[in-house]
Amino acid sequence: MRVLGISFAVLMFTAAVQAVIVVASGSVALLGDTLHNVADALTAVPLAIAFSLGRRAANRRFTYGYGRAEDLAGIVIVLIITASAALAGYEAVKRLLDPQDIRAVGWVAAAALIGFLGNEWVARYRIKVGREIGSAALVADGLHARTDGFTSLAVLLGAGGAALGFPIADPVVGLLITVAICFVLRDAAREIYHRLMDAVDPALVDAAEQILARVEGVRRVGSVRLRWIGHTLHAEVEILVDHDMSVVDAHAVAVEAEHRLIHDLARLRAATVHTDPDGPPNADHHASLTAHRTR
Numbered sequence: 001m002r003v004l005g006i007s008f009a010v011l012m013f014t015a016a017v018q019a020v021i022v023v024a025s026g027s028v029a030l031l032g033d034t035l036h037n038v039a040d041a042l043t044a045v046p047l048a049i050a051f052s053l054g055r056r057a058a059n060r061r062f063t064y065g066y067g068r069a070e071d072l073a074g075i076v077i078v079l080i081i082t083a084s085a086a087l088a089g090y091e092a093v094k095r096l097l098d099p100q101d102i103r104a105v106g107w108v109a110a111a112a113l114i115g116f117l118g119n120e121w122v123a124r125y126r127i128k129v130g131r132e133i134g135s136a137a138l139v140a141d142g143l144h145a146r147t148d149g150f151t152s153l154a155v156l157l158g159a160g161g162a163a164l165g166f167p168i169a170d171p172v173v174g175l176l177i178t179v180a181i182c183f184v185l186r187d188a189a190r191e192i193y194h195r196l197m198d199a200v201d202p203a204l205v206d207a208a209e210q211i212l213a214r215v216e217g218v219r220r221v222g223s224v225r226l227r228w229i230g231h232t233l234h235a236e237v238e239i240l241v242d243h244d245m246s247v248v249d250a251h252a253v254a255v256e257a258e259h260r261l262i263h264d265l266a267r268l269r270a271a272t273v274h275t276d277p278d279g280p281p282n283a284d285h286h287a288s289l290t291a292h293r294t295r
Contacts, residue, residue, distance in 0.1 A: 004044040011041035014118030032088035039084035046073035067230025074192035085181040092174030115152030134267035135231035217253035235271035243277035
């Protein structure tokens, strides 16, 4: 929440400075960049709401809690990016059809540099903290801010073209910025799609299997399922133990397995550990469930 508040203030200040120079210069490329920065700042709002909801305790209706609110916030972020791309593209095409001279070219260049510095600072801050707390949404938003910073530098090309007597360079760069926003939109949409589909990094599954295999009493590791709920991981795993082991001892192994996972697998909040007997030979302890399980 602290990251969102600080980055929102920095980006809104950056956008406000750029907006003043847009009015003074009439640069459509700078307008597109300003709109992009405003949209980037506004993405902090749905994320803040999602983080607040995610703090609520689970109940009988929302038995896994409210962590999925982050995914809904991600959808809102994608819609905001889409709107900024559409508006920036419209203004660029409009100015391309009706070219106008850019005033205060030096100020436009200065505004572009301000946009880059503001976005890069926010990007570093969001990515650093996002990785620390395991929030893919915050990391993606940081990468979005970094892309915004490079599009700010692209405005320099438009200002340079205008200074050399090519006013059409400004709307052309505006169109290029629109294309850049579309690439960001694609990456953000893909990130949210993966999260909604419960995709995880396969390396996390490998790590969980290795942790379980080292637990005393675990003979083999069965299926391992991981999913993100908000910025925390939840696991459902199967382990195989000696078929002669007592229920009490098998439960102790399962508790130790969950304990190891929580301590050794980053961002894991809870794990459901199911124990299966390993043996005797040719025994099928799930025969009655075979017809009910899909592969």
